[in-house]
Amino acid sequence: MANRGLGQFYPASSPLHALDPRAKIVATAVLVLGLFLVDSIAGFLVVGAALAALVAISGIPPGAFLRILRPVAFIVALTVMFQVLFSREGATLVEWGPLEVHSGGLRLGSFLALRILLLVSAAGLLTATTAPVALADGLEHLLSPLKRLRFPAHEVAMMMTIALRFIPTLGEEAEKITRAQAARGADFSEGGLLRRVRALIPVLVPLTVGAFRRADELADAMESRGYRGGEGRTRYRELRFRARDALALALTGLILLSGILA
Amino acid sequence: MRVAGYDPATEPYEVRKRLGILFQNPENGLVAPFVEDDVAFGLENLGVDREEMRARVAEAIEAVGLSGYERREPHTLSGGEKQRVALAGLLAAGPEILALDEPTSMLDAAGRREVLGRLQALRATRTILHATHHLEELVDADRILVLNGGNLVSDVTPARLFSDAELLRENRLVLPTVQRLALELGLSPAELRTPERLARAVLARAARGAGAR
Structure with a gap:
């Protein structure tokens, strides 16, 4: 398949690809949820810069990564437009016939856009650096409790x-x-x-x-071939949670915390 | 009915441990997105531990001549290769009996040769039950059971079947080309299993003829 879209695996050998899928899934989930607590431009910049650094480490060409984001560009534009045009919070910046742009709307709109973009980037980074089979394995382990x-x-x-x-x-x-x-x-x-x-x-x-x-x-x-459900079944594939996976999780927490506090 | 001493109706899992079935269409029998994972599927079901699984998967892939294919995805393989992956999956689980349900009927000529070649090499290792419409796939069999309309018509050796023109005609079976040629030449079709042997027999007769003249 030539066109790579959202959720496409991008094979490469990078430190991110080598991480345990469970660590990546948990880190992404934490980041995605944590983004809703980030509430300042500086905070979004911190998280955005960290994600950009991760993309650089992942070995995915920036152009290819931006293409991952393209499908959501329309949704982002639409939400921003609605926020900017229909919010009546804060000082009036522009008034043009029935259209008014308020500072509060502008703020909310840009925050929302940044949040969606960072959220999709984080999820895209997960699927781009994790083979689908590894993703399925990781999910099974995480969900098994x-x-x-x-x-x-x-x-x-x-x-x-x-x-x-x-x-x-x-x-x-x-x-x-x-x-x-x-x-x-x-x-x-x-x-x-x-x-x-x-x-x-x-x-x-x-x-x-x-x-x-x-x-x-x-x-x-x-x-x-003897399949009888998950009971008593062993796994061919091995997942190993190493020190670097713990480090990755700690790092994610740190990035998020500084984003929230910034 | 009993399979390897177990009743499939009451103890299906015991039967499945001992009986490996190779189906007609390999396309729909492969479960995992990668060759090695698929070969491991039966072992995972048996609860074999990982170290042993690795060794048995590698061995089975080697046995069907697919070394180097471990990380290939099934949809990138040819029909013959897919059928060999399915075969490797059965071999890894180590069944006593292999049942083959027309394993070559959906393959092209090259794929058929690949699969039959691998099966030939397995003959000595375990019981193989091979259902087919092609008599040439059975020339080396120990026993041939002829079924017609769901009934067992006869239980013979290939040699007997190939020389029994009436039995063949009644069940609308066609002699393989080599055996038919042998028959037409007045040679014994049962003994001349391969084209090479037939050629040698023909040469021997030609030499005798030349000597007599």
Whole structure:
């Protein structure tokens, strides 16, 4: 896949890639939640500078990382516009017919924009530096204490793994069906939105039917290979929480704290 | 019915430990996003510990000739390679019996050769039950069970089956090319399993003919 979007893994060998996925997931979660406590421009600058440094360390080219952020640019612009135009807090800065811009709105809008951008950057950095399989493994480990509350941690992780395994396969199948339908005269590129959506039905129906057939066969294969849920199962993949992972967590806490206090 | 002494209806897990099934379509039998993780899947289910798992996974991948493929993703593999990954997954778990459900029917010629070559090498190690429509895949079998319409029609050796024209005709079985050629040449189809042996037999006869003249 040529276009890398949000949530795409970017393979490289960097200190960030080498961290335990659990450490990265926890650090990201803490950072994302903590961002709601940051309440000053200086604070956002501190967190932003730290994230920029992390991107530099991660070995992801800055251009590629900015592309990760592109899909959210529209949402950010929209929220800022609403905040700026409809908030009536603080001194009036500009008055133009029915439109008024207040200082409070400007402040809230820019804070919101920064918060969303930093939040997405943190999440993007996590998925860009962590292989999807490692992410699934990390989540299973982190969620496993919830098993006592009957949360199906193993099943969720297994679902993620299977989804990761079959996304490319189903993608190829969708392409094949699209070509087969095009060969029968289906047209996917013309007409209005409704017609184009309708043209997708002959692709989606066989794709769905095929996915169910696959699921059936996969279930048979899994059972015949002795799968019986997470109970008594060992793991091939090993996660090791090392000193550097603890260091990374401590560092994240420090960055967040200075951001909140700044 | 019992499999390796266990009833599949009441003790399915005991049966699954001892019986490995290779399915027709390898595409839908692979579970994990990477080859080595998939090969390890059966071992994880058995609760084998990590050190032993590593060794057995490496050994199984080697046995199907896929060393170097450990980190490949299944969708980047050819049909024959996928089927060999599935086979490695079974071998790693070490079943007593391998059941093959037309394992080559969805593969191209090259893929078939790869898979059959690997299966050939496994024959001495355990019981292999191979369901197929292609008689040439069975020339080296110890026993052939002919099924027709869900009934067991006959239980013979390949040699017997290949020389029994009536049995073949009744069950609409086609002799493999080599055996058919041997038959047409008036040679014994049962003994000439490979093209090389047939060629040698033909040469020997030609030499005899030349000597007699």
